[in-house]
Amino acid sequence: MKRRDFFKVLGASGAVVGCTTNRVERLIPYVVPSEEIVPGLPTWYATTCRECPAGCGLLVETHEGRATKIEGNPQHPISRGNVCARGQAAVQGLYHPDRYRGPQIVEPGVEAREVSWAVAEAQLVQRLREARAQGRAIVLLTAPRTGLLDRLFDEWARAVGAERIVYEPMPAGPRGLDLASAELIISFGADFLETYGSPVDYAFQFARMHAVAEGRRGTFLWIGPHRPLTGLNADAWLAPRPGTEAVLTAALAGEVAPAQAAAQTGLPVEEIARWAREVATRRTVVLGPGAALAGPYAPALRRAVDALRARVGGVAVDSYGGGPEVAELAERMRRGEVGVVLVDGDLDPLYNLPAALGFAEGWGRVPTRVSFATFPTDTAEAATLRLPAPHFLETWDEVEPVPGVVGLVQPVMRPLYNTKHTGDVLLSVAAQLGATLASAGGAVTFYDALRRAWSTRLGGEDGWREAVRVGGVYPRVASLSAEEMSAAGLDSGVSAPPAPATAGAGAAVPALAARRNPRPADPATLPAPEGADFHLVVYPSYRFYDGRSANRPWLLELPDPVTKVIWDSWAELHPTTARRLGIDQGDTIEIATAFGRVQTYAYIWPGVRPDVVALQMGLGHRAFGRWTAGLGVNPNALLAPVADDTGHFGAYGLRARVRKVGEKERLIPGLPPRSIFEQGVRVQYNRELAQAISLAELRQAEAHGPAAVPGARERVTNIRGNGGFTPVTEPTDPAAYPPRGTKIGEYVEEAPRWAMVVDLDKCIGCGACVVACYAENNIPVVGPIQMRKGREMAWLRIERYFHPGDQPDAALADGATDDVRFLPVMCQHCGNAPCEPVCPVYAAYHTPDGLNGQAYTRCVGTRYCANNCPWKVRVFNWFTYDFPAPLHLQLNPDVTVREKGVMEKCTFCVQRIREGQRRAHQEGRPVRDGEIVPACAQTCPTEAIVFGNIADPASAVARAARSPRAYRTFETLNTQPAVVYLRKVTLREPIRGGHHAGAHAEE
């Protein structure tokens, strides 16, 4: 053999040796173990959510000291065990890679310098002293707070000689209202299913009053120039001419004749008369004006709405925004009168305030600008001193969203970084200045002060420990059965705990509530640019609120519930307007007011009045982390620097000009996209996926059986025989799944058959379930470019359809928003799955308990299964996706993290099913109905999803599946889906797709 050949062989053999691994894995024990943690099992802590002012009670799942999943606390009267999408995404705030890691001093022209807390506080103390010596103002700008931190802010300001200004970027809305017992809800632009008031609580209550399954069938009327998600769930929409809402309201109150209101508002007189009758005869709750209607038109509207509310027996509770004080502050800052400004971590005035206010210029003139923000917000990035507060999941606090419900915020894990509670900073700085804060009660740290106050209120340490265990003091609700409660480690007693003495603890709505701005913006005197024939609407975002949660990748990837746009901003225009101006969907348009202009992409749909342009809040940050910086546009650039009567800066009442500035550009690989991407389609193409039934038809079906449902008979005869599954043509028990005569394979009879029922009458289309699924199942975020290629990884998506027929233009017609269908689609776990026979390696197969199993380890990535799936719910890992540290700490250890080349899909949270089965067997009992709850069902605020063993006739899912509204999607394909949908119930006869298209006239 030649020497060269020898070396070649040796080299090849060496390469083979390199293919083995000598990697050593270590087992790291505790040094001193935690008494609460059993390794491998999750430990749950009760705390309170701080993503918005609603204050939902949470139970947070942690694994070995890492928070992994957020769920609602079933005993909490606000959340009732449910959490919205923003609450689910809070863990991404905790683990955001761009959080501040410690205090920083920023000097002009120099990189931020990390310093110790001692140094940072010393600098603050020194600057405060200097400001006092120079006679310059010290201003403390905070969000509305309750509880100990609120009192500390006040006392600190007094002690230090500072002035406290409370600022609320958008009206939060009243919490604690009773919607469930209403027969009619009228909302004036108040998106109570998304951000207004207490959305998780209100969504639940809305389902109670509105859903047929709950027995009641209240009505919901939406009034406003724009129809957001909440409006799409309304039974009717009145869109009076902008600025004439007050006279409409007066007509509803019976103070003005409907004909007069009709003339001014442009609405049909019979509509106004009809609703005036409804108000007069039914128990009515009036909500609003919401944040979308804040602005110059608000004062007149609010007077009318308050009057209407008084007539129907409600109380006006609109909070004060602090806008005029902030405007004045901006002026003083510009004049150089302010020496030190400190900004609460929950605020981002450089983002939220109208650019025309000049706050940013004034901010730049203040020599010492202090931010307590946890994240690099626009404000914090322009600060000179950053004193980052910890995230709410790693710290202590209290919040009282409504009187009688006091939520305790407790850390569920050690703080990740060198952060310090704002209360601690205040106490420390006060001490260094020689002042004591009385609310601290002599304690040195915020935690000690909190604990002392609670122990005193609750009569000792035992009371404190109990409060920590359950997450506060609140009247408990029994949203689970007694058995379920004890299985979850909660006690089932609903005895009222000792009421905390809340005097002075901060009212639910701050004492500023009664304040009003004496000089609100007057729409008549506001300037407008030439040719401004649009009214501007800026409305809050379900995903981003007022912008504060825009840095969470899950929320950026979640398509907007209404427009289904991902990872970008847009501006909404009516189709006739768009035609008139020659604007197509996705074209770049410029919206200009007298105060600013933005360029964004056009979204054309009939959910706005033709004379309105609507922008959603939330994007357009300059900073705020890697995914959000520079993304989208900030509509606050358009606002006038004058607040409305409640001190909020709003857009409604401003005139805007809209013109096209660019064509929608095609996607060029490698370049940033030059248009928006709308996921999904707007019509159902006759596929009858999301079905509806009118109330009258439903009563017929209840009286005469399910065959009385329109189309039921035809559907049954349309089902084709398929792969050994012969169709069953007589009406059978829908819960008998799979129907007799269709058994194939090794299915063992008395094994559980896992199934799910989704009630479309309760689903509001919010997408909280989608984010919960991401959190539970380690689903990667793929980003805008991959999503445009159709490579989204969501296991569950919410389809949104405007029309059941096959004409896409039908989605642009004026009535298209009256019967919007939301359809949560996930793997249907078909009994006769098309994806199973085509897998060459048996990775897709059917388990004995009815699941469509996916063995990741077997999958070789042919993708034939996804090809065959009619629902297209299978997603493929085109890459090994990254979970940038420390987001990887959020990963659920009970679910495999998938690699490139592997197919995945909804598993009905099989990890929870297996865990539930093992636990039940361990305890020597069968699995209880309702014990196993997939993540989507667990979080849904309206509780639209029911899961369980459909083979058990007494189970909730079997009982729900027997409803006359029950149907399965793509039923005619005879794939035997395990997901049963309940038709949405409409007041009027719904438009039908399929072969019913055109057969029934729309009323």
Added chain:
Amino acid sequence: MRRRLALALFAVAALGVVVVGASARRDRAPQGPAQPIEFWHSVHAGENKIPCMYCHYSADRSVDAGIPPVQLCVGCHVPGSNAPTANPATAQLAFPTAQRDSMWHAEAQKLVDYWRRGEAIPWVRVHNLPDHAHFPHYVHVQVGLKCQTCHGPVEQMQRVYQVAPLRMGWCIECHRGELPLSPEEERLVQARSSFIQKMRAIAAAGGDVRGVWAAHPKQRASTDCTVCHY
């Protein structure tokens, strides 16, 4: 031609040596991997008959068996420590003063050093499954299996080494009833296995279990993929 043949044979032989050598697992070497502290199970679990779950405390209730915290070792080994389990009498046993220069003294001193530094002992993992297999210890412990059935005669091992192949085929064999168990274990498994109970219930109710039991009449546990892979 002959040269080519010789080259090919040589390549195969070299490859074979390499492959066999590479697959000789370190862990299966009679000694087992070297650990940060020379801890012998034969002394603790063998001579002193400390129950497995005194140290591996979560094996009967969690998916993880649990590695003893440093505090646990300190409870016996560090005289005068603050550990709640410190007991002068047993500490004396573990720390024979007459043999202050012995190897055991040096090793125990290492433990003391870890404890005083507040540092966790970085044990080398011997039994490991890939991340895509979820193995719940408690189910197997509670069904009546002895630790030695899968981990071998640990109480006789000085350094722990891996006895069982831990490959999926081996797990499936036991689930299918093709691996023998001791009579006591077999009795417990037959009484406690949820799978067997379910099969019996179905058969008693007149259901059809042939699809499952015809292939593996002695099957003890489910072999459904999603029981372990999810």
